[in-house]
Amino acid sequence: MFTLTGDPDGEEPYVSNPSGDGTNARGPMSGDYLLQVSGVSKEFPGVKALDQMHLELRKGEVLALVGENGAGKSTLMKLLAGVYTPDSGRFLLDGEEVEISGPKHAQELGVSIIHQEFNLMPDLTVAQNIYIGREPRWGDFLLSEKRLNEAASALFERLELPLDPRQKVSELTVAKQQMVEIAKALSYDARVLIMDEPTAALNDAEVAVLHDLIRRFRTPETGVIYISHRMDELKAISDRIEVIRDGRYIDTLTTSETTMREVISLMVGRELKENVRPETEHGTDEVVLAVRGLSTKELLHDVSFELHRGEILGFAGLMGAGRTEVARAIVGADRHSAGEIELKGTSVRLPNPSVAAANGIGYLSEDRKRFGLLLDQRVGFNVALSSLTKYVGLGVFMKDNAIRVTAREMVETLRIKTPSIDQTVQNLSGGNQQKVVIAKWLVKDCDVLIFDEPTRGIDVGAKEEIYQLLNRLAAEGKAIIMISSELPEVLRMSHRVAVMCEGRLTALLAADEADQESIMHYATLRPDVLGAVDETPEAEMQEAGTR
Amino acid sequence: MTQTAVQGAQAPALNRGRLRAGLQQLLAFASLIVIVIFFSLTSDVFFTYDNLVNNVLVSTVVVGLLAVGTTFVIITGGIDLSIGTGMSLCAVMSGVFIENLGLPLWLGVLGAVLVGGLIGAVNGAAVAFFKFPPFIATLAMMLIAQGLALVISHTSPIYFTKAPGYIDLASGSIIPGIDVPNAVLIFFVTAIIAAILLNKTIVGRYTYAIGSNADATAISGINVRRWTWVVYVIGGLFIGLAGVMISARLASAQPATGQGYELQAIAAVVIGGTSLAGGKGSMVGTVIGSLIIAVLNNGLQLISVPQEWQNVVLGCVILFAVYMDMLRRRER
CATH class of the missing domain: 3.40.50.300 (P-loop containing nucleotide triphosphate hydrolases)
Structure with missing residues (x-):
């Protein structure tokens, strides 16, 4: 099983995870499911974020969840965390229907989520962060820092994490902050651990530590949902891979029986493959x-x-x-x-x-409301903003008429739909706001x-x-x-x-x-393992297998 | 990984963290020492027991009490502009309770402190439940409290004549043989209580947590609104105590003298290393900051620097203190 040679195209079938406990061999039986998401939909104004979403997490498995940006992964996570409530559909925990009413309730149910942006308080210590809201106390009021730190030390010892309970979180590296998040999640006796792109900010060594932690967390009674874009990682850590696209469930594949290429093609979707070329x-x-x-x-x-x-x-x-x-x-x-x-x-x-x-050189930010426009100012003012020095007469006076002429020209050439150049920008539609930003840079002659x-x-x-x-x-x-x-x-x-x-x-x-596949291929290739994509996780797995 | 390896890995980080935490307080304390030495050398009177205790420490009390209370608020990332005029209102109410209504001393004092708590409760409700920006909510309260103090007192001072014990609250000396005014004792005792509250209790922990990242605190299952409100109430109680102390020291409740104290108090907090952005700060720092302001005011007076210039110096000290803090943060 370790004789597979590296093939960056991922033509070779993935090997099954040797540290797995045989979940793949068993067929799914009722009672094997830890968490089931069934027919869940969620709509935001103008967007159907999730449409009849489906997910089954078996006991003892690591389920990878993959999809393109905007496929609905984060929405699903927020539903499971109790941050959003679904429009329709059911969540089942151990086969029983549950309604997740809020973040705290999710934790009580044993569902812990590690978000992409960390939810830590940087000015508190590691131990204070982990036990926030459940600090060891004398009575109701007085805190026991000693017992707090002892509890954290015991937790870190059990999880074998190199953390210092007394250190401030703001002084930690991102990898260690992640460890704090995980330790916090595990301290709640979580049964379902959901990780949203946990390795996005980690280097290889740190990823190995994280994967080791996940393997140790996994018992026949727990399960992990692992969201990641890194294909090489998925086969190192996951048992099955669920693919979602445009808010819909696509397919679930057994990791050992699929290829990177198959996963990517499911992610991008065949029907989008027609090649439209620039005009x-x-x-x-x-x-x-x-x-x-x-x-x-x-x-x-x-x-x-x-x-x-x-x-x-x-x-x-x-x-x-x-x-x-x-x-x-x-x-x-x-x-x-x-x-x-x-x-x-x-x-x-x-x-x-x-x-x-x-x-x-003009940069038109992705966040045009924050960096691109003065929302409560008029169209004309916004158009001229970057080039105001062009419109100054006698040293200090604004040439308002010249500005108005330019603004009218721009509204016409870019076909900005606005009743007049005196309309405030926030009353325009998104597309027309974007045109105002473009107009601003055109006036600047970039x-x-x-x-x-x-x-x-x-x-x-x-x-x-x-x-x-x-x-x-x-x-x-x-x-x-x-x-x-x-x-x-x-x-x-x-x-x-x-x-x-x-x-x-x-x-x-x-x-x-x-084309979609070639771009996806290069976008998920970790450059530091280019050419060795299939070997690196191999070694990791070997190590894990001999544990 | 063995246990010893784990501990070995964390040892250096631990020392560095503690060192950094202590640095700011050390800096403020060192500045205080430098200033004290400077005035000791330039003025004959400065470094005498009588001056240090009866002038410097006594004048620390009012600004110090306000600063201690508002430290909680500032650590949550808020601000309280109503502490100065609120103090005037509490002083006036103390006069009303004791002089006009003839309540017993203890009840009058308690009433005045509770008026402060009420001011804080209104501020806290506006900020925590109605989501007013703290600056706006407490700016409004600053005006309301100033107005009420003038209305209730008919714009004239209320003199404490019926209860001679009231004046002793500040100027008397409860410990026989040691000539330290009660006001100074009360300040240090309450500051110690506040330090315990901030460092050793759940209130303090949530104060830091909210200022550090309110969203994360809420996700961790803590009732952020309620605790924010509690923090403003604590700040309010200190406003009340400061009102009692200033009127006892002056033997009268002056309805219009409070304005300006809020800025001195906030300056003391900032000089003591508490960040206006929230999450960071200490009670020891605030006490040192209050002492620095009192020493500067006193010392500059002794070496005959005109009053007008004292504010100029204070302004420069604030810029210097905050700049040092920014430098320290940038190094991280």
Whole structure:
């Protein structure tokens, strides 16, 4: 079983987890299920987040839950945590129907969730965090710090965690903060442990520690739901893999009998596979922006690419891959630790976004309400905001008429649907707000435009208009970077696709090389194990098997 | 992994954490010592028992009590602007209870302290249950309390003539043979109680938890609203006590002198290393901060720096203290 050779394409079948207790061999019988989710739907205004969702967690297993961004994983987790209530459907725990009324109730039922963003109090100590709300006391009022720390020490000893009960959480590394979260969850005598991308911020050694912890947590009476994007990880730790897409249940596969390719194709869905190509011809050969070896202390590692005049370069990758961070590092919103940025052949230093804008690089944030617009100001004011110095007369006076003329021009050319340029921006629809942001940068005369999720929160019809606008801008000679989490959008718009995974650029694909599967493949490849994808978990499993 | 390996791994981290926690207090304390030495060298009178106890410590009491109470509020990430004028209202109410209504001394004092608690309860309800920003809620209360104090007192001071024991609350000396005014004793005793409350009880733990991450605290099953309210009530009780102390010291309830004390108290808290962002702070720091302010005011007066300049110096001290705190945080 350990003779499998590495094949990055994942053609080889996965090996079953040797540390498993044989759950795979048994057929599912009633009474084997720890947690069942049946026919659960949840709708938010305008979005059906979950549609007849289905999930079965067997006793003693690790069930991986996979799906693209926005597939509904987080919504399902929040339902199980009692943060949301379902519109319809049932949850069964040990075969009995339960209604989860809130986070505390979920914990009492033995369902513990480790969220992607940690729920810790950074100014309290490790032990204080773990036992918050159930501190050992003298009477009702006086705390016993000594007993608190003893309890935490005993817990850490049992779980074999290298944590100091007295240390402040703010002083811990992310990996150790994660351990605190897990220790907190386990201290509630959890039977179902749900982990939402627990390894997103961990290095290999830390991942190994985490997996070891999960294996020790797993008993015939407990179960783990493990959400992850990392394919290599799934076969190291999971018994079965459930795939969901667009809020719907797709399939559950036995890990040992499937391939990475099968999982990915289920995730992206066959029916979306038609290859829509960008309408315009590819960009010119003229390099406008060259990024060389861009690295940051936090995430980015040696990111290099060139951006051509008239080109739309799509940036694909999963959440946390570092796409937004690349944009922020380029415009100087974040400091980079290494690397060089060349603008039209000359090296430039861009210490902050305003210098970047002065050099003709505009960054349109994914959070346009926070970073893109003054929501309670008028359209005209927003359009002129970045270029106010152009509209100053006699040193101090605003040339309001000139601003109004420009704003009217922009409203017309971009077809911004607004009753007048005096409308406040918050009264416009998402698509038209986005156009106002674009107008702002066009007035500024930027050559390079970086769009971060340009169609987020914009309805389908308006998306089409934004796409056409992007195509037009490219045809007019702008150089465009488009960061998007929607693969169909990336495929449709991009002349080339840059794929990122965990802070590294894993592929630069030409339009005809890029399809959902190839992008997904590079987006889930951990670059540090490139070429050894199938061996690394092997070794881990071997170790676990001999435990 | 063996147990010894686990312990070995955590030992250095432990020392570093403790060291950092102590650093800010050490810094504030060192500043206090430096200032004391400076004034001892520049003024003959400064470092005398009479000056240190009867001027410096006595003038620490009122600002100190307000600062101690508001430390709780600030650690939750809130602010209380009503402590100064609230104190005036409590002093006036003390006068009403004892002089106008002729209540017994203990009942009048208790009543005044409870009026403070009521002010805190209203502030706390506005912040915790009605979700007003603390700045707005307590700004409104600052105006309301100031107005009520003037209305109730008919804008003139109430002199304490019926109960001679009242003045002794602040100026008398309960311990025979040791010439320390009661006000100073009361301040240090309540500060110690507050420190215990903050560090050793569930109230204090939730105070830090809420200021550190209120959402996470709520997810952990703690009733954040109720505990936030409790914290404002505690702050209010200290407003009441400060009202009693200032009127006992002056032998009269002055309806308009409280304004401005809130800023001195908040300054003391900040100089003591408590973060206005919440989650961080200590009672020892607040006491040291209060002492620094009192020493500065007294010392500057003794070396004949005009009153107007004292505020300039205090302002600079606040900037310096907070800047040091920011530097320390940035290093992390």
